[in-house]
Amino acid sequence: MVLQRILLVEDEADIQAVARVALEMVGGFEVQVCSSGQQALQEAEAFSPDLLVLDVMMPGMDGPDTLKALRERSTLAEVPAIFMTAKVQPAEVEYYRSLGALGVIAKPFDPMMLANQVRQLVEEGA
Amino acid sequence: MRLGLLYDGLYPSLAAHLLLAGLLLLVSWSTLNATLALIWLLLLLLVLVGRLFSGYWYRCVSSSVDFDVERSLRIFRVGAFLSGLTWGIGIWLLFPADELAIQVFFAFVVAGMCAGGMTSLAPDRISALLLITPALLPLISHFLLQADPMSLSMSGMILLFLLFLVATGGRLQKVLQHNDQLMRSISDSEAQFRALVDNIPGITYRCLADEHWTMIFMSDQVDPLSGYPASDFINNAVRSYASVIHPDDRAMTDRVVQAALKAGNDWQVEYRIVHHDGSFRWAMERGAAVRSLENEVICLDGFILDITEQKQGIKQIKNQLRAFATLHEIVSGSVKDLRQQLQQALRLGSDYLELDLGIVSCIKSTSYEVFACVAPKEMPIHPGQVFQMGQTYCDLTLRQGDLVAVDHVGQSAFSGHPCYKETSLEVYLGMPVEVAGQVFGTLSFTGRMPRDKAFSDGEKMFVRLLARWVGAVIAGDRADQALQLNTIRLRGLFELSPLGIALNDFETGRFLEVNETLVQAVGYSRAELLSLSHLGLTPGHYWKQESVQVKKLLDTDRFGPYEKEFVRKDGSSFPVLLNGMLVVDPDGRKLVWSIIEDMTDRKRIERMKDQFVSTVSHELRTPLTSIAGALGLLAGGVMEHFPEKTTQLIDIAHSNSKRLISLINDLLDMDKLLEGQMKFSIKTHPLFPLLKQSIHDNQLYADQYAVQLKLQTVADADLLVRVDEQRLQQIMANLLSNAAKFSPAGSEVTIDLQLLDASVKVRVIDQGPGIPEDFRSRIFEKFSQLDGSSDRLKGGTGLGLAITRELVEQMGGSIGFDTVTQGGTCFWFELQRVSRFIPGNRIKE
Numbered sequence: 025m026v027l028q029r030i031l032l033v034e035d036e037a038d039i040q041a042v043a044r045v046a047l048e049m050v051g052g053f054e055v056q057v058c059s060s061g062q063q064a065l066q067e068a069e070a071f072s073p074d075l076l077v078l079d080v081m082m083p084g085m086d087g088p089d090t091l092k093a094l095r096e097r098s099t100l101a102e103v104p105a106i107f108m109t110a111k112v113q114p115a116e117v118e119y120y121r122s123l124g125a126l127g128v129i130a131k132p133f134d135p136m137m138l139a140n141q142v143r144q145l146v147e148e149g150a
Numbered sequence: 151m152r153l154g155l156l157y158d159g160l161y162p163s164l165a166a167h168l169l170l171a172g173l174l175l176l177v178s179w180s181t182l183n184a185t186l187a188l189i190w191l192l193l194l195l196l197v198l199v200g201r202l203f204s205g206y207w208y209r210c211v212s213s214s215v216d217f218d219v220e221r222s223l224r225i226f227r228v229g230a231f232l233s234g235l236t237w238g239i240g241i242w243l244l245f246p247a248d249e250l251a252i253q254v255f256f257a258f259v260v261a262g263m264c265a266g267g268m269t270s271l272a273p274d275r276i277s278a279l280l281l282i283t284p285a286l287l288p289l290i291s292h293f294l295l296q297a298d299p300m301s302l303s304m305s306g307m308i309l310l311f312l313l314f315l316v317a318t319g320g321r322l323q324k325v326l327q328h329n330d331q332l333m334r335s336i337s338d339s340e341a342q343f344r345a346l347v348d349n350i351p352g353i354t355y356r357c358l359a360d361e362h363w364t365m366i367f368m369s370d371q372v373d374p375l376s377g378y379p380a381s382d383f384i385n386n387a388v389r390s391y392a393s394v395i396h397p398d399d400r401a402m403t404d405r406v407v408q409a410a411l412k413a414g415n416d417w418q419v420e421y422r423i424v425h426h427d428g429s430f431r432w433a434m435e436r437g438a439a440v441r442s443l444e445n446e447v448i449c450l451d452g453f454i455l456d457i458t459e460q461k462q463g464i465k466q467i468k469n470q471l472r473a474f475a476t477l478h479e480i481v482s483g484s485v486k487d488l489r490q491q492l493q494q495a496l497r498l499g500s501d502y503l504e505l506d507l508g509i510v511s512c513i514k515s516t517s518y519e520v521f522a523c524v525a526p527k528e529m530p531i532h533p534g535q536v537f538q539m540g541q542t543y544c545d546l547t548l549r550q551g552d553l554v555a556v557d558h559v560g561q562s563a564f565s566g567h568p569c570y571k572e573t574s575l576e577v578y579l580g581m582p583v584e585v586a587g588q589v590f591g592t593l594s595f596t597g598r599m600p601r602d603k604a605f606s607d608g609e610k611m612f613v614r615l616l617a618r619w620v621g622a623v624i625a626g627d628r629a630d631q632a633l634q635l636n637t638i639r640l641r642g643l644f645e646l647s648p649l650g651i652a653l654n655d656f657e658t659g660r661f662l663e664v665n666e667t668l669v670q671a672v673g674y675s676r677a678e679l680l681s682l683s684h685l686g687l688t689p690g691h692y693w694k695q696e697s698v699q700v701k702k703l704l705d706t707d708r709f710g711p712y713e714k715e716f717v718r719k720d721g722s723s724f725p726v727l728l729n730g731m732l733v734v735d736p737d738g739r740k741l742v743w744s745i746i747e748d749m750t751d752r753k754r755i756e757r758m759k760d761q762f763v764s765t766v767s768h769e770l771r772t773p774l775t776s777i778a779g780a781l782g783l784l785a786g787g788v789m790e791h792f793p794e795k796t797t798q799l800i801d802i803a804h805s806n807s808k809r810l811i812s813l814i815n816d817l818l819d820m821d822k823l824l825e826g827q828m829k830f831s832i833k834t835h836p837l838f839p840l841l842k843q844s845i846h847d848n849q850l851y852a853d854q855y856a857v858q859l860k861l862q863t864v865a866d867a868d869l870l871v872r873v874d875e876q877r878l879q880q881i882m883a884n885l886l887s888n889a890a891k892f893s894p895a896g897s898e899v900t901i902d903l904q905l906l907d908a909s910v911k912v913r914v915i916d917q918g919p920g921i922p923e924d925f926r927s928r929i930f931e932k933f934s935q936l937d938g939s940s941d942r943l944k945g946g947t948g949l950g951l952a953i954t955r956e957l958v959e960q961m962g963g964s965i966g967f968d969t970v971t972q973g974g975t976c977f978w979f980e981l982q983r984v985s986r987f988i989p990g991n992r993i994k995e
Contacts, residue, residue, distance in 0.1 A: 038776030042783060049788045110771055113829060132775035132811055136786040 027146055031073035032057045033064045033090055034108070035082045042135050043077075043108075051139025061085025061093065069099055075146060076100075077129075080109035080120075088123050095124065106145055108133065152273035152330060153219055154212070156226055159270035160205040164198050166266055167233060171240070174259045181246040190240045197236045201229040223274065230271060231280035237263065242288035250300070253293075257304060260289055261311055268315045272322035279316060286312045353380075353454040355391075359411065359439070359447050361404075362390035366449060375433060375456045377426020396422035396430060403435075411439055411447060420457065432461040466608060473612035476502040481619060488627040489533065492522035492620060499616055500524055503609060505577060505597035507531065510620055511544055513591040518542050521591060541568045544592040547580035553610055555579045558600035576600040579609070581617035585625045593617040650746030652684070656703075656732065657740065659683035671748050673719035684744075687716045689723060699728075703742065707732045713749065725749035770814055778807040816949040819880075820932065823956040830874040830961060834984050837869045837910060841901060844882035852890040852899065859886060862902040869903070869910060870984040877957050884954045885914040885977050892918035892975075909963075909980045917974040921967065929967065930955045954979075 058064040080087040126149035264282040271278035293305030382388035399421035410417030437452025480495040496508030525531040577597035650668030703709040710729035730744035781804035822828040889899040897917040904911040
C-alpha cells in the first residue's frame with residue numbers, strides 16, 4: 025500500500041497548520057484537514073484517505089467517537105488510524121489500540137519527525 | 151536468845167550469891183572456924199569475879215558476826231558449876247556440928263540460893279543442875295551422916311527439894327523454849343511484812359482519824375513523795391502529814407475521807423503534796439477505817455501512790471489532744487479563700503498557744519512581708535506590710551532552718567536582738583514554711599508577756615504541723631491558680647480550634663465534650679450532639695471501616711488518619727479526617743479524644759488544584775505544541791532558508807519552547823508522583839533489553855554533546871526486574887541526559903550492572919567534573935540546580951533528579967550517587983531482582 029493521502033482531524037487551527045506543513049512539506053503527503061468529527065464524517069469518504077490521524081480531545085465528538093463513526097462507513101472501515109494525544113499512559117495506549125488504532129503519537133510532536141513517526145507506525149501495523 | 155537471857159540474869163545472881171554468902175557468914179560467924187570461913191569467902195569471890203568477867207566478855211562478843219553460841223554456853227555452864235561447887239565446898243567445910251539452928255539456917259540459905267538459881271537459870275536446865283547439884287549434895291550428905299531422925303528427914307527433904315527443882319527446871323525450860331519459838335516466828339513475820347511493805351509501790355500507813363493525820367505507822371516511800379522521812383510524820387514527830395498536803399486540796403481531801411467514814415466505805419482521793427523542794431507532786435490515796443467491835447473508828451489504814459508522772463502524762467496528752475483538735479478545726483475549715491483560711495488558722499493557733507500575734511510571712515531575700523496575720527487591735531500589723539528581715543525574730547528561724555521557741559526573750563541569748571529592742575515581745579515560736587520544697591517564709595506566734603514555763607512538746611509539734619499545713623495550703627492554692635489558668639487556656643484552645651474536637655465514651659460512643667467548631671459543622675445544637683453517639687453521625691457504609699479503626703485504637707491507643715463522612719442534622723454529609731487517641735480517666739473509664747477536620751474545603755481545593763493542573767497541562771501544552779512545532783519546522787529549514795542571524799534566533803526560540811514543554815511535563819509528573827496519582831503498570835521485564843533500548847533512545851540527545859553512550863555488560867535474559875517499562879525509560883533518560891550534559895565532548899558515558907544478593911545496581915558513570923561538595927546533599931531535591939550561568943546553559947528544569955528519585959522509590963528501589971575518584975560521577979539505582987519461578991522449583995538466575 026502506498027501511503028499518500030492523510031485525513032487529519034484536529035480542532036486546533038495552529039496545530040493543523042504545523043501538522044500540515046510537517047506532513048506535506050517534510051513528509052510529502054497529501055493532507056486534508058478537518059476541524060471536527062462532524063466535518064470529517066462529511067468529507068472523509070470524498071477524500072478517500074490512506075490514513076486517519078485523529079486528535080483525541082476535541083469539543084463535541086472526540087477522537088475515539090469520530091473513529092467509531094468513520095469505521096461505520098464501508099469505504100473507511102479498513103483505513104488505518106493513528107491518535108495524537110498528550111495522554112500516552114500505557115493503559116491509554118492499550119485503549120486506543122483496542123479501538124482499532126495502529127498507535128499513538130505523543131503531543132507535543134516534533135514536526136520534523138512527525139512524517140517518519142507516521143510511516144514507522146504504518147509499516148509496523150502492516 | 152536464851153543465852154542472852156542467861157547472861158542477862160548473871161549480874162543480879164552474882165549479887166545474890168555475894169549477899170547470901172555474907173548473910174550466912176554473919177549469922178553463923180560465932181560457930182565457924184574463922185580461917186576456913188575467910189578462905190571460903192575468898193574462893194567464892196574469886197569465882198564470882200571470874201563469872202563477872204565472863205559476863206563482860208559475852209557483852210563484847212555477842213554482837214560480832216562470828217559469835218560462837220556453843221562456846222559462850224559452855225563458859226556459862228562452867229561458871230555455874232564453879233559457883234555450885236564453891237557453895238558445896240563451903241557447906242562441907244563450914245557445916246557446924248551440933249548447932250541445929252545454924253544447920254537449918256545453912257540449909258535454908260543454900261535452898262534459897264538454889265531456888266533463885268533455878269529461876270534465873272531456867273533457860274538452860276544443864277546450867278541449873280550444874281549449879282544446884284554440887285551445892286546441895288554436901289548438905290544432904292552432912293545431914294545423912296548425923297544419922298538422927300531429924301537430920302535424916304532434913305536430908306530427905308533437901309533431896310526431895312533437889313528433885314523438885316530439877317523437875318521444875320525442865321518445865322520452865324520448855325516454857326522458855328516455846329516462848330523462844332514464838333518470838334522467832336513473830337520476828338520472821340515482821341521481817342516479811344517489812345519486806346512486803348517496802349516492795350509495795352507506794353506508801354502504806356496507819357494513822358489516827360484526827361485533823362493532823364497523825365501517823366502510827368508510815369512506810370519509807372513517803373520520802374521521795376514529800377522529801378521528808380517517814381519518821382518525821384510518825385506521831386507527828388517533826389510535822390504532820392496534813393501539813394504537806396497542798397492547802398488548796400486539804401478541805402477536799404478531808405471531805406472525801408469524812409464522807410467515806412460516815413458511809414462506812416473505803417475512799418479514794420487525789421491531792422497534791424507540797425514537796426520539800428517546793429514543787430507539787432500528785433498523790434492518790436486509798437484508805438479504809440479500822441473499827442473496834444463496837445464499830446468505833448480506831449485508826450485509818452491506807453495506801454498512797456505517787457501519780458505525778460501519770461498526771462503529767464495525762465496533762466500532756468490533753469494538751470496534745472487540744473492541739474490536734476485545733477489543727478483539725480483549722481484543716482476542716484470551710485473557708486476557701488487562701489488568706490482567710492490562713493487568718494482563721496492563725497487565730498485558732500494563737501488562741502491555742504495563748505499568744506497575741508500570729509503571722510505567716512513571705513520572705514524574699516532580706517524582705518519580710520506579712521502574708522497573713524492576726525494581731526490585737528493595739529498592734530498595727532496587716533497583710534502586705536514589709537519589714538527588714540533582720541528586724542524580725544523570724545531571721546533566727548530561717549537561719550536555724552527549724553523550729554525556734556523562746557519563752558522569755560529578755561532572759562535568753564536573744565535579748566540583744568533588734569526585734570526585742572524594737573518591740574520587746576517576750577515570747578516567740580517560729581517555724582519555716584516550705585512550699586514545694588522551697589522556703590516560702592515563716593509561721594510565727596509571738597507574745598508580749600513572758601511565759602511561766604517553756605513550750606511543751608505538744609505546742610512545738612502543733613506549730614510544726616501547722617507550718618507544714620500552711621505550706622501545703624499555699625502550694626495547693628498556687629497549683630489551683632495554675633490549673634485554673636491552664637484550664638482557661640486549654641478551654642480557649644479547645645473552643646477556638648479551627649478543628650473539631652470531641653471526647654467520646656469508648657464503650658457507648660456518646661459525645662461527652664464537643665467544641666464549637668464541631669457543633670457548627672454538624673448543625674446540631676451542643677445539647678443535641680451530647681445526646682448522640684459518634685455512630686449517629688456516621689453513614690452506615692462506614693461501619694466496617696469503623697471497626698478497623700476501633701481495633702487500631704485498642705492496639706495502639708491511637709486511630710487515624712481516618713477519612714470518613716459525618717451526616718449533618720439536615721441529612722447532608724461532608725468529608726472529615728479523624729485522628730484520635732484513647733485515654734483512661736481516673737475512674738478507669740475509657741475515653742476517646744478525636745480531632746475532626748472538616749475536609750470539605752480541602753476536597754474542594756484539591757479538586758480546584760486538579761482542575762488547574764489539568765488546565766495547565768492542556769491549555770498550556772496545546773499552544774506550546776503549535777509554537778514548538780512551528781519553530782521546529784522553521785529551524786528544520788522546511789520552508790526557506792533564512793539569513794544566519796535569523797536561523798540562530800529561531801533556534802533559540804525553538805530550544806526554549808522545547809524546554810518549556812519538558813518543564814511542564816516534569817511539573818505534571820512531579821505533581822502526580824507526590825499525590826500518588828502516578829499510575830505504574832508494574833510487570834516483570836528482563837533488564838538488559840530495557841537498558842539497550844535506553845541507549846538507543848538517548849544516543850541522539852547525547853550526540854549533541856558529542857558524548858558516546860556505552861552499555862558495558864553482557865546480555866543476560868535471566869536478569870529480571872519488576873518495573874513499569876515506560877517509567878524505567880524515563881529514569882534512564884534523566885540519568886543519561888544528565889550524564890551527557892555534564893560530560894566533556896568526546897567522552898563516554900558508561901552503563902554497567904552490579905549483581906548484589908537480592909538486587910541489581912544499575913550504574914551510569916560519566917567523566918564530567920563531578921558534583922560540587924556543597925551541592926551533594928541537595929541534589930535530589932526539587933528545583934535544585936547548580937547555581938551559575940554556565941549550568942543554566944545546560945538546560946533542565948531542576949526536577950529531573952527529584953522525579954527520578956520518586957520514580958525509583960515508588961517502584962521499590964533506591965537511588966544514589968558516588969563520586970568517582972579520577973573525576974566524574976556515578977549515579978546508580980538499585981532494584982529488587984526477580985527470580986523466575988516454576989512452582990516449587992527455582993531455576994538458576
